[in-house]
Every structure is written in C-alpha cells, then in structure tokens.
Amino acid sequence: MSGLSPEPGARLVVILGPTASGKSALGITLAERLAGEILVCDSTQVYRHFDIGTAKVPPSEQRGIPHHLVDLVEPQELFTAGEYRRRALEVLANLRGKAKLPIITAGTGLYLRALLEGLADAPERSEELRERLRQKAKLHGPVYLHRLLARTDKEAAARIAPRDTQKIIRAIEIRTLAGKSVGDVHRSGREGLSGYDVKKIGLSPPRGALYARIDARFDSMIAAGWMEEIRKLVDSGVAANAKPFQFIGYSELRACLEGGRGTTEAIKQIQQATRRFAKRQITWFRKEPDMHWLSGFGDDPAVEEAALRIARLGQAPSSS
RNA sequence: GGACGGGUGGGUGAGUGGCUAAAACCAGCAGACUGUAAAUCUGCCGCUCCUUGCGGGCUACGGAGGUUCGAAUCCUCCCCCGUCCA
Numbered sequence: 001m002s003g004l005s006p007e008p009g010a011r012l013v014v015i016l017g018p019t020a021s022g023k024s025a026l027g028i029t030l031a032e033r034l035a036g037e038i039l040v041c042d043s044t045q046v047y048r049h050f051d052i053g054t055a056k057v058p059p060s061e062q063r064g065i066p067h068h069l070v071d072l073v074e075p076q077e078l079f080t081a082g083e084y085r086r087r088a089l090e091v092l093a094n095l096r097g098k099a100k101l102p103i104i105t106a107g108t109g110l111y112l113r114a115l116l117e118g119l120a121d122a123p124e125r126s127e128e129l130r131e132r133l134r135q136k137a138k139l140h141g142p143v144y145l146h147r148l149l150a151r152t153d154k155e156a157a158a159r160i161a162p163r164d165t166q167k168i169i170r171a172i173e174i175r176t177l178a179g180k181s182v183g184d185v186h187r188s189g190r191e192g193l194s195g196y197d198v199k200k201i202g203l204s205p206p207r208g209a210l211y212a213r214i215d216a217r218f219d220s221m222i223a224a225g226w227m228e229e230i231r232k233l234v235d236s237g238v239a240a241n242a243k244p245f246q247f248i249g250y251s252e253l254r255a256c257l258e259g260g261r262g263t264t265e266a267i268k269q270i271q272q273a274t275r276r277f278a279k280r281q282i283t284w285f286r287k288e289p290d291m292h293w294l295s296g297f298g299d300d301p302a303v304e305e306a307a308l309r310i311a312r313l314g315q316a317p318s319s320s
Numbered sequence: 321g322g323a324c325g326g327g328u329g330g331g332u333g334a335g336u337g338g339c340u341a342a343a344a345c346c347a348g349c350a351g352a353c354u355g356u357a358a359a360u361c362u363g364c365c366g367c368u369c370c371u372u373g374c375g376g377g378c379u380a381c382g383g384a385g386g387u388u389c390g391a392a393u394c395c396u397c398c399c400c401c402g403u404c405c406a
Contacts, residue, residue, distance in 0.1 A: 019358075044358055054358080080355035110357050119354050130356095160353090164361040167353070174354095186354065248358045272347080277358050283351065 009195040010096055013311045014116075015298070016041075016106040016285055017203030018278035020213045022298025024057045026203065027105040029304050030311055031065040036101035038067045039091055041115070043108040046072040046079050047244040049233060052226040054247060055217070075233070075242040081114040082124065088115045092193075101311075109284035116198070118190035123177035125170075133169050148172065156182040201307050202285060202293040213297070214274045218249075218267065230254055248273045 013030060015023045027038050044054040048071045051058070056070060068091045073079050088104075095102045106112040137145050145168045150157035156171040174182050205213075230253050238245065245251055252266040252273075285291075292310045296303040 042358090043356090078356070081357080082355040084355085108357065110353080110355085110359095114354070117354080122354070125355060161361050164353090166356070166360040170355080182354090190354070243356070244358095246356085246359075250358095273358080279349085280357090280359095284353080284357090286351095 009197060010102075011311075012092075012102050012104070012193075012196040012198045014104045014106055014112065014198060014200045015203065015307070016104075016109075016112065016200065016288065017205075017298070018210060018281040018285075019055070019107055019274060020217050020278065021203040021205055021210060022300070022303075023105040023107065023203060024055070024298070026201075026298030026304060026307055027103050028057070028061075028063055028065050029298075030307060031101070031103050032063060033308060034101045034103075034311060035099075036065070036103040037095055038065055039088060039102055039104045040067055040069045041084070041088070041104050041106035041108055041112050042070075043079070043084075043111055044244065044247050045070045046084070047075055048073065049075060049236075049238070050229075050244040050247065050250065052221050052224050052229050053249045053253075054244075055221075075238045075244050078125075078243060080125065081110050082119055084111045085114045085119060089193075092196075103311075107281060109281065109288075115193060117192045120186045120190045121188060122174050122182075122185050126173060126177060129173055129176065130169055133172060134165075137165055137169075145169065145172065149175070153181045153183075198290070199311055200288065200291050201310050202288070202291045203298050203303070204282075204293050204295050205297045206295070209297075210278060211275055214278065215271050218271055218274070221249075227253060227257065230257055234258070248277060 013034075013036070015027050015030070017023050024038075030036060031038055042054070044050065045056050046069065047054070057067060069084070069087060072087060092102055104112070104115075133145060136148075142165055143162045145165060146157060146160070146162040149160070149168055149172050153171060153175045156175065157168075160167045160171060162168075171182050174185055178185050226249070230250065233245075234254065234257065240254065245254060249270045252270050253263070256263050256266050294303045294306050298304075298307075
C-alpha cells in the first residue's frame with residue numbers, strides 16, 4: 001500500500017542497513033547531491049545527551065545538512081514507535097513544503113515499518129497495567145502470563161512464545177484496553193505512508209568486514225570521549241535505570257566507571273553485543289520489500305554512485 | 321628421575337561401562353517480532369545419505385593397543401600440560 005498511491009508524488013529515499021554499515025555517511029552524500037535533508041530513523045538517537053555511543057553524527061560532520069528526528073526526548077522519558085511515526089510525518093510534511101528530498105537513514109526496523117506501513121489502531125502502553133502484570137509474572141513464574149493471555153486471546157497466545165514476557169504483556173495490554181483480540185485489532189488495518197515514490201537502498205557489506213568496522217568504531221568512540229560523556233550523564237543525575245542507559249555499551253561502561261573494574265572484559269562484551277545487534281538488524285531488513293541492495297559500505301565511492309543512480313531513477317544498478 | 325592431578329566437540333566445562341553425537345554455558349548461524357525494538361523471544365549447531373524418520377551410515381572424548389555383547393568411562397604402554405618431591 002505504501003508508495004503505491006495513484007499519483008507517484010514526491011520522492012523519498014530510504015537508506016537502511018546494520019549498524020556501522022555507513023548509512024549516515026551515504027545519507028549526507030546523497031543529501032548534498034540531491035538537495036535533501038536527513039530523517040534519522042534510530043530508536044536510540046532520539047535521546048538527548050546520549051551522543052557518542054549512539055553514533056549520532058556530530059554537527060561538525062553534518063556538512064550543513066539538517067538532521068531531523070534526533071534529540072527528541074530527555075533520558076528519563078519513554079519513546080515509542082507510534083510517537084516516532086507522528087514526528088516523522090510532521091517532518092515529511094515540512095520538507096514537502098520546502099521541496100526538499102527526504103532521506104531516511106534507518107537502523108531501527110520497527111520504526112521504519114511504523115512510518116512506511118503504519119501502525120494498527122491499538123491502545124498506547126499503560127504503565128500501571130504493565131506493572132501489575134510484571135508483578136504477577138514475578139509471583140507465578142514466567143509462563144503464567146502466557147496462560148493468562150491464552151484464556152482471553154488464544155490466537156495471540158499461539159503466536160507468542162511462552163517466555164516472551166515483553167510481547168505477552170503487550171498482547172494482554174491490547175486485549176484488555178481495546179476490548180478485542182490482538183488479531184482483530186491488527187486486522188482492522190493500518191494506514192501506510194502514501195503519496196511518496198519510495199526508493200529503498202540497503203547497505204550489505206560482507207559480514208567479516210562489518211564486524212571489523214564495529215570493533216574499530218568502538219575504539220573511535222572511546223577516543224571521542226565516550227567515557228567522559230557517561231561520567232557527565234551520571235554526574236548530572238540520570239538514573240541508572242533510564243532507558244538509554246540500557247543501550248549497548250552504556251550499561252557496561254557505566255559499570256566500569258562506577259565499579260572501577262577493568263574495561264577489557266567490558267570491551268569484548270560490547271563489541272559482541274553490537275555484532276549480535278547487527279545480525280538482528282540484517283535479519284529484519286532481509287525481508288523488507290522492494291529493496292535495492294548494495295554490497296558495500298556507505299562511504300565506498302562505488303556504492304555512492306550506485307545509490308545516486310537508484311535515488312534518481314529508482315532503478316537497480318544492474319539494470320542501468 | 322619420582323609422586324600426584326589433568327588432557328572431552330570452535331571455547332569454557334559436565335560426564336566413571338549401555339538411556340551419550342556426548343549436559344550446561346559461551347561463541348557462531350538462522351529465524352520471529354504492529355507503541356521498551358541497541359529491546360524481547362525461538363530454532364539449529366560433527367560429517368553425510370535418503371523413501372525427512374523420535375530414519376540410515378560414517379567419524380569423535382591426547383595416541384596406540386587390550387578387556388567386554390557394549391568404553392569418553394576399565395587395563396597396558398606412549399605423548400603432552402600443571403603442581404609437588406628429588
């Protein structure tokens with residue numbers, strides 16, 4: 001449904017790929033050449049003050065290209081896919097008025113899907129309900145909630161693994177607050193993005209090379225003062241259980257800082273966690289429809305050229 | 321030179337005669353995922369064959385022999401590692 005509206009409308013470029021694949025660099029390159037602006041689609045970069053570890057592009061490296069959807073909330077706030085969608089739609093409307101090409105650099109598959117395909121009309125999260133459910137789970141064991149869900153929504157229970165507490169809670173939440181099954185809520189449809197001719201470019205560097213970049217990027221983040229950033233966050237009173245402190249690297253390094261223990265073990269953990277994260281991203285993006293995959297990093301000149309062709313013409317490099 | 325302890329699948333490591341291709345954990349690979357998504361969860365993980373079955377074959381617990389219907393597990397010799405005694 002998305003991008004297939006009767007009149008092709010404005011163009012929209014999406015660059016997606018695993019972490020450290022060079023999405024940001026490619027985005028800036030395309031923006032410069034095509035009079036575009038960047039919409040970051042990353043669930044971690046929406047948090048203010050968590051800059052280095054979330055790999056935000058520092059203003060000094062943005063080459064004058066506006067970067068939207070970054071630094072939207074404070075660390076103790078919660079952010080959701082629905083909120084991302086609302087904000088992104090605002091930015092898109094705004095760029096349309098200025099006749100700028102929107103370029104989305106996407107690392108968070110769920111957020112991108114929320115924007116492109118929409119979300120069902122489901123209730124927002126309810127902290128009170130969730131807290132009650134979490135208490136019950138703690139009391140009766142992890143599988144208890146699954147049985148609870150099965151009682152009112154067999155279909156959802158069949159789809160969700162008994163130990164996937166997070167998804168079970170969400171399902172119970174929808175069932176309870178919407179008053180109908182999750183399946184019914186989802187089947188009621190969702191409204192995707194329309195009025196855009198979407199070009200999706202995927203970065204797919206060789207696995208080994210990607211892993212090497214991940215390791216190298218960690219070093220440069222440290223060199224850029226990641227530790228100092230964390231120290232400042234701690235000093236300014238950001239709670240340890242704040243959402244962004246759960247992001248890869250932040251929790252481990254905070255523990256090093258406060259526990260005074262060595263970092264060599266933490267470094268290995270962080271690099272490994274990042275590799276696993278990249279794998280999950282790859283899995284998610286693999287089934288993304290209408291992709292133009294490029295097998296290199298976003299700062300590779302050959303990739304830049306191919307991406308430019310796709311962004312301009314919407315043709316696969318092989319067909320040109 | 322002698323006395324003990326130990327050598328197990330990519331790693332750590334359990335396993336003392338059959339239920340063991342070998343626990344568990346890690347790593348790796350694959351997958352799911354419509355408001356926590358850098359999250360959460362699932363599967364596979366010696367090789368191989370097919371009529372894909374709680375199927376067949378082969379290889380595997382340092383090496384070589386042996387005992388036994390049957391050995392990672394018991395015996396003999398050898399090699400290596402650690403600790404201790406000379």
